[in-house]
Amino acid sequence: MDIHVIAINGVADFGLSAIVDTLNYANQLAPMLDPSPAPLNVTVVGVRRRVRTANGLIVPVQSIDRQSRPDAIVTPALGPVTPDAIEAALEQPELRDIKAAMIAKANDEVWIGAACTATLLLAETGLLNGHTATTSWWLAPLFRRRYPQVSLDDSRMLIVSAPFVTAGAALAHVDLALGLVRRRSPALAALTARYLLVDSRASQAAYAIPDHLAHADPLVERFEGWARRNLSKGFNLADAAVAVGTSERTLARRLQSTLGKTPLGFFQDLRVEHAVHLLQTSHESVDRVAEQVGYADGVTLRGLLRRKLGRSVRDLRTTL
Incomplete structure (x- = not known):
């Protein structure tokens, strides 16, 4: 299973590492199962050769190949957290290429996931119109205002509306990654969750203010x-x-x-x-x-x- 994790300049450090680490832990734990699931091939991709995360770390990135056809692409959160800053970030020129790549992959029926503020980036493409999605509970008013054609259910942590999967705030990146693992092997997803001490968290309701x-x-x-x-x-x-x-x-x-x-x-x-x-x-x-x-x-x-x-x-x- 080939998984491309999209890294954007200013990407949230925790979001990127949570997805990549969860997938890599799953690969390390896979041999414990019999039969052992095939490995997850994880590649960090983007429109630059390297990106600077929200905390200033430099991450090497492979170029997005429009001709490639991974099984899934996943976008971690953008760095900003306030509505004004998020809306400004969505106007970055870099994101035009990212959105075009998402649309191209959707046409190839590739599984597309996004978490936290990246759910707005996915919604920007228009691909979520007519689908049910979630986002971080504190982003819900902004999301509803910008994307009225998306059926938003911000009470849920993770929503699958094939071929799209959306997840809530920072820790929901782990839920999103486990969802990818689950597509390969439910048993491996359960084992990985146990090693990471991740409880089942179907709802964001307990966290909303x-x-x-x-x-x-x-x-x-x-x-x-x-x-x-x-x-x-x-x-x-x-x-x-x-x-x-x-x-x-x-x-x-x-x-x-x-x-x-x-x-x-x-x-x-x-x-x-x-x-x-x-x-x-x-x-x-x-x-x-x-x-x-x-x-x-x-x-x-x-x-x-x-x-x-x-x-x-x-x-x-x-x-x-």
Whole structure:
């Protein structure tokens, strides 16, 4: 299986090394299995002979060959992390050649993966239009604004919408690499994950910071403030719309376009966030915590936490 890892000037050091190291660990562990899977042939490619990473390291790079046909190409994150810096990075002349290579490989039915900020680069090509994708939870508002034709599900860590695979933030580069290994051998992917101490992390929901996302739109930010003041009360869309000075329809539309959620869905996210905070910072009973975030009893709250985060109250209380 031939895998090309694309290195762009300013590539995130961790993203590049996480993908390459995970694939190389898999190759070293493969002989432990019987039968042993064929090796993964990993090549770092780009449009330059060498690139400088975000932290200033120099990495030798082989030239992208438009005629080659690897089994997969993978793009690690770009270095910038703020929306303005990311949008500026996407305008780099170097990326025109990278996008052209992605489109050419997609036409050859090559498996294409991207993680974190590189998911925006993949979306820039138009290849993701009509597909479901994920990105880092904190990039979701920017992603939705720039690529409305992509069905974004930022709650998930990894999404396969053949032949494209997208992954979330920094540590999701490991998930992306393990996905490549899994295509060669599920047993090898499981073994590699055990050696790397990588747990199954299907969702990003436990890591998202709702108020960070809300700041992407002033109206959504006002709604977030109203919601936090009313967590212990029942949700009423009409009251929320009046409080933030807009119509119910406009409020729902802005929440959907910015966060991909309904007003009630975001309200519930804030309840979950506050409940987790109380569980981890106080000795209040589960029933008392449930009351403070507007639920009738602890049973309802337990079920919600399990459904939203995949974690129990005991798990949350033992996590610092």
